[in-house]
Amino acid sequence: MGILLLDKPVGLSSNAALQxxxxxxxxxxxxxxxxxxxxxxxxxxxxxxxxxxLAGDLLQGRKAYRFHLRLGERSATGDAEGQxxxxxxxxxxxxxxxxxxxxxxxxxxxxxxxxxxxxxxDGTPLYRLARAGFSVAREPRPIRIDVLxxxxxxxxxxxxxTLCSKGTYxxxxxxxxxxxxxxxxxxxxxxxxxxxxxxSDALVDFDVLEAAPVQAWPLLSPDRAVxxxxxxxxxxxxxxxxxxxxxxxxxxxPEGRCRLYDPAGAFLGLGSGGGGWLRxxxxxSAPLPL
Numbered sequence: 001m002g003i004l005l006l007d008k009p010v011g012l013s014s015n016a017a018l019q020x021x022x023x024x025x026x027x028x029x030x031x032x033x034x035x036x037x038x039x040x041x042x043x044x045x046x047x048x049x050x051x052x053x054l055a056g057d058l059l060q061g062r063k064a065y066r067f068h069l070r071l072g073e074r075s076a077t078g079d080a081e082g083q084x085x086x087x088x089x090x091x092x093x094x095x096x097x098x099x100x101x102x103x104x105x106x107x108x109x110x111x112x113x114x115x116x117x118x119x120x121x122d123g124t125p126l127y128r129l130a131r132a133g134f135s136v137a138r139e140p141r142p143i144r145i146d147v148l149x150x151x152x153x154x155x156x157x158x159x160x161x162t163l164c165s166k167g168t169y170x171x172x173x174x175x176x177x178x179x180x181x182x183x184x185x186x187x188x189x190x191x192x193x194x195x196x197x198x199x200s201d202a203l204v205d206f207d208v209l210e211a212a213p214v215q216a217w218p219l220l221s222p223d224r225a226v227x228x229x230x231x232x233x234x235x236x237x238x239x240x241x242x243x244x245x246x247x248x249x250x251x252x253x254p255e256g257r258c259r260l261y262d263p264a265g266a267f268l269g270l271g272s273g274g275g276g277w278l279r280x281x282x283x284x285s286a287p288l289p290l
Contacts, residue, residue, distance in 0.1 A: 158177075
């Protein structure tokens, strides 16, 4: 099938959004790439059909978020859902002072995941433990912040934008920014603008999906998930050999992973080149042109 760039609405979990899409698509096999909290909106890539084989590649992409940070109060969940557990004065801030603080967060660092997250401990999601009143130790995880800018300030509210690596919790980032500014804080809104490599692609909402059959949905070709890889167009004999699981001699094959296409330009899947040979890594059961 292909890749759907759903504009997930506020109030719906990522899994609930996925299951709603599956119901509209006759229960097709599908998976989402990168969870969004129910209170967050924005791009939720959903792989449909055999495109799910490329979901792992999409999970590696950086993500861009726009969010509002409310200074002066911290909630148990780090966002607008939880009970306020701390209050603090909001210092006098300037654009230059905010920019100076935000610059400290740029680059590689570690971040401790929040208790209110879908990470599991002995099979139990941390958010369930948190709701039951338990807190467990969490290991810091490496993340990277590539962009962090302030788009505007109004009283104790800051509008911010970030481009960050997978595994970054914006709720935790917001709390850390508030501390660095001399106060406490929480998210008041969060929107994911895009997931790489879909920076320039339009989002699709449920109104569009519900108004058209799945065959008419604006899906992206599965190979968009791996557009950063080099491509190879094969002839008929090479295509047949790879479909039979055979490696083929191909001196011009690039080293490492690559996209494979048949003579007509239909996407076949992924291969791995090295030493003048091309090997099958992951093939679709049939060509998937859209």
